[in-house]
Amino acid sequence: MPSRGHGERSEARAVRRRHFLRTTGLAGAGAAGALALTGCGSGDGSADGGKVTLGLLVASYDKSVGASIGDQWDDVVRAFEKKHPDIHVEVERVPFLKIDAVLARRVKDGRAPDVAQGHLFAPYAEDHLLYPAERLFDVPTQANFIRSFADAGRVDSGQYGIPILASTPRLFYNTGLFERAGLAGPPRSWAELRAAAQALKAIGIPTPYALQFGPEAAEDELLAWLLSGGGGYADLGGYDFGSAENKATLTWLRDELVGPGLAGAAPGELTRTQAYAQFLRGRVGMLIAHPVLLGAADKARLPYAHAPFPLKEGNEAAPPVGLNDWMMAFRSGGHVEEAGKFLTFLFGTGSAKTYGGAQATLPVTVTASDELRADRSQRKLWKFVDQMPDAEFHPVGLRSWPKVRSAVRERIGGAVAPGGNPAQVLEALDQVSPYISPAGD
16 A cells, blocks of 8 residues: 555655646637537437437457456447436447547548547547536436546646546566566666566566657556656656656666666667567566456466566555546537436446446446455456545647657657666657746747
């Protein structure tokens, strides 16, 4: 369990982050245009006995990132329509890598769905295209979301992103390789992680620690390390990549992990999917991974365990990274009541577990998490669930985050490569989308 000191630091970070999001949640100018848009489920009724059709755009994950995230939308929709026969939900699936581009195009063309899943919500919220959560849920339902995840969905003074398919990654390690290397347990500090990597390299493991700085999800790996080193992406004044703590973290990675060959041949090119595949083949000793890796590792009969990612100096767990997709409800169709009913049903006690343990992702409501935590058949997820209240997030509530995220993916691998300049790369990231005060200060 985290110590009191860690809890106080986590709360301080959460307060700073909420202040940062409030002060940088600049409103867009598209409110008037938003009211004129027509959504794909925008009719007051249809030929089907006067039913309202609710357009639902969702991501299809197939068998990505190491294990299948099962597609259970049909089951949820079928159960919802049985309870609400006056509402027909029309589901459209888009590959998860294309969901943001497809949604942006639909919105631009005036064909926004009533409800959509995606990885970005801030631009739509700032342009007043979304219903806030308080218009969709009653107070008890809204209060049931785990606070850290609900807060991450805020823009300025309202919550517009509704979390789903949550995760808090942990440090996975191959216990068979650890035993061969003479290692008794997971590392509890950076020094122990480096020592474990050296021992794994000595027995011929190609990638002792899989540093996932490739273009797929480098921002997740980076945030885990920055938080572990006492830094992060932002402070009260805006993006703060170039902090002393962040520079020290990347310098350590360059000199102590990448330089000595303890992070594989090319960390700047290593994607999450590749890292997972190599772990399953026994070619990786340690890596940060999501709970979706659990089922794949079990199927591969791989000996493994997982632990919290350590703080730099050890003795405590580092703040966990919080990750999830977002649901959002668009104003254009005028179906706030129907969208609210559907989302309330989706996150109700019965359905919330469907988009939780059944898919090796984590439920985002308190009641569903408590149910999963009490279910012994789901005990492999318990440690992940325990991390959720302390989770810290990317600055997803900012319109500029997608642009900054792309820059992170393109540049961060070079910062830790031999001869790389961490300070220069981090300071350049601060200039990708510099903070502008709402008051013009």
